[in-house]
Amino acid sequence: MTFKYDFLIIGAGVAGMSYALKIARAHKGRICMLCKTSLEEANTSFAQGGIASVTNLELDDFAKHIQDTMIAGDFISDPQAVEQVVRRAPAQIGELTGWGVNFDRGQDGAFDLHREGGHSAFRILHHADDTGAEIQRGLMEAVRSNPAIEIRENHFAVEIITQHHLGAEVTRRTPDIACYGAYVLNPETQKVDTYLSKVTVMCTGGCGAVYQTTTNPVIATGDGEAMVYRAKGTVKDMEFVQFHPTALFHAGETHPAFLITEAMRGYGGILRLPSGESFMEKYDERLSLAPRDIVARAIDNEMKIHGIDHVCLDVTHKDAEETRRHFPNIYHKCLSIGIDITREYIPVRPAAHYMCGGIQVDLNGQSSIRRLYALGECACTGLHGGNRLASNSLIEAVVYADTAAAHSLAKVDNYDFNDAVPAWNDEGTLTNEEHVLITQSVKEVGEIMSNYVGIVRSDLRLKRAWDRLDLLYEETEALFKRVKAGKDICELRNMINVGYLITRQAIERKECRGLHYTTDYPVHAYDKA
Numbered sequence: 001m002t003f004k005y006d007f008l009i010i011g012a013g014v015a016g017m018s019y020a021l022k023i024a025r026a027h028k029g030r031i032c033m034l035c036k037t038s039l040e041e042a043n044t045s046f047a048q049g050g051i052a053s054v055t056n057l058e059l060d061d062f063a064k065h066i067q068d069t070m071i072a073g074d075f076i077s078d079p080q081a082v083e084q085v086v087r088r089a090p091a092q093i094g095e096l097t098g099w100g101v102n103f104d105r106g107q108d109g110a111f112d113l114h115r116e117g118g119h120s121a122f123r124i125l126h127h128a129d130d131t132g133a134e135i136q137r138g139l140m141e142a143v144r145s146n147p148a149i150e151i152r153e154n155h156f157a158v159e160i161i162t163q164h165h166l167g168a169e170v171t172r173r174t175p176d177i178a179c180y181g182a183y184v185l186n187p188e189t190q191k192v193d194t195y196l197s198k199v200t201v202m203c204t205g206g207c208g209a210v211y212q213t214t215t216n217p218v219i220a221t222g223d224g225e226a227m228v229y230r231a232k233g234t235v236k237d238m239e240f241v242q243f244h245p246t247a248l249f250h251a252g253e254t255h256p257a258f259l260i261t262e263a264m265r266g267y268g269g270i271l272r273l274p275s276g277e278s279f280m281e282k283y284d285e286r287l288s289l290a291p292r293d294i295v296a297r298a299i300d301n302e303m304k305i306h307g308i309d310h311v312c313l314d315v316t317h318k319d320a321e322e323t324r325r326h327f328p329n330i331y332h333k334c335l336s337i338g339i340d341i342t343r344e345y346i347p348v349r350p351a352a353h354y355m356c357g358g359i360q361v362d363l364n365g366q367s368s369i370r371r372l373y374a375l376g377e378c379a380c381t382g383l384h385g386g387n388r389l390a391s392n393s394l395i396e397a398v399v400y401a402d403t404a405a406a407h408s409l410a411k412v413d414n415y416d417f418n419d420a421v422p423a424w425n426d427e428g429t430l431t432n433e434e435h436v437l438i439t440q441s442v443k444e445v446g447e448i449m450s451n452y453v454g455i456v457r458s459d460l461r462l463k464r465a466w467d468r469l470d471l472l473y474e475e476t477e478a479l480f481k482r483v484k485a486g487k488d489i490c491e492l493r494n495m496i497n498v499g500y501l502i503t504r505q506a507i508e509r510k511e512c513r514g515l516h517y518t519t520d521y522p523v524h525a526y527d528k529a
Helices: 014-025 062-072 079-098 131-144 223-230 292-306 320-326 328-336 392-414 432-452 459-481 487-508
Strands: 002-010 031-035 149-153 156-161 181-185 192-202 241-248 270-272 311-314 346-355 358-360 372-374
Touching (some): 002 014, 002 181, 002 392, 014 031, 014 131, 014 392, 079 131, 131 149, 131 392, 156 192, 192 223, 192 392, 223 358, 223 487, 292 311, 432 487
Parallel strands (some): 002 031, 192 372
Antiparallel strands (some): 156 181, 181 192, 241 346, 311 346
16 A cells, blocks of 8 residues: 655654654644554653753853763764754753653752763753653653644554665665655555655664663664665764663563663762672772763673672662652662662663664754654764763754754655655565574574674674674575565564674774774873863
8 A cells, every 4th residue: 555644754752753743733744653563662761861951050051061962972972963952952841841741840840950970960850760751651642632643553664765666776875865755564464555755754763672681672673774774874873882881680681671770870879899899989080970881881891800790789878768759660670679779789780772873864854865854863963972971862852853843844845755656565475484583583683792792892803793794684685585574574684784884883993982992992082172
């Protein structure tokens, strides 16, 4: 079947939903939002700590937030992107509250602000310790009650449509590649339908599922980055994978690992060895509030030195009632596995958490492919540089949704549907044996990425990852060409593509910089002034 929409949004986290609401407000064309599972399962829901914005001008200012972001990004963030996000953040907080999102406030009605690692001021708005879930709830209610937005849950985008599907040869040197929509798998018919669009927006979230242990849900398979890469779009900075230092260590829980928010260290939590000895003083003067890459590497090193599978976060010195009030979800989660955090240490270890790179976009969220925008974690705006400052990602998504909405609304009337796009070729049969092959390959990708392209890398490890992924790529592409397109094999293709991109761009960076740490090159020397 063929469907036509003026705006096709692939993904339904904070980026996709806020973009949809802004477009719907303009009453300009048909809007369709695709979600590969349900709205509730977006990566946004898993964000605990909060959303960063300058809101208290007595304690904070834009210059401080800009400087903190540049420092965390190892001074390779795009200054224009940083300036845009920081200065437009307060207005977008107003948008979120207008859509029904609640942030905690003090008795005086002002926002109750937290401070997290890398921040020089209290500027983190939050809703207890489930901020992402609250933002997702508020936006879901707003989207579902808006009749202008058509929501299609459990629909999986297989490929974006370009001139390639019209028979043209498209390479990375082809000028003016354009996106005409997407091929989308219908869960009821198991057929791939054609969705033609004037504007397509990629909001597919992260790619943490390519690692064995991640705070991301299992659906975070890097679909957007992979689809755009295959369409010959520009994908950038994929070597900068952020590992959250403190995921809850609990046997069997790896996809997702439960996140112990950075706000708990801002609250006064201390990282310790299981013996009780603190260790961050050996690594950074900011101690447990150092940026995430430093803390993650410190924990990784301590685990290797002592031969242990986790370290601990200690909040036992804090007031028990205050801890339960600030972190109710963490308290109850830990209690469910027999740990009372008011009296016992929390076992933690690093886990893949956030992709700082992605589909390269400009200040309007435009990708290198015409008529295609990218927002949220799948996009590389330049804000994060070598390392994301805590709680900058949610606000980045909303700010860029705003700039992309304004830009695409001004352009949409210049575009037409491309009715020459052919239907998807669905020849082939998938057998049970082939399902087993797919499952095994997914496990192999996770092992390769975690063992060779993790927190600490080397040329030898990266070369081994490259060779293993190349073999998996050849096997999977051969299988994909002779079977019906299904969600499992499409996700596997995407994971292999993303693993390759992370590995290749890590090989190309001949220095230690930001989140990319290699034993074969010295730490980059640069002027921080």
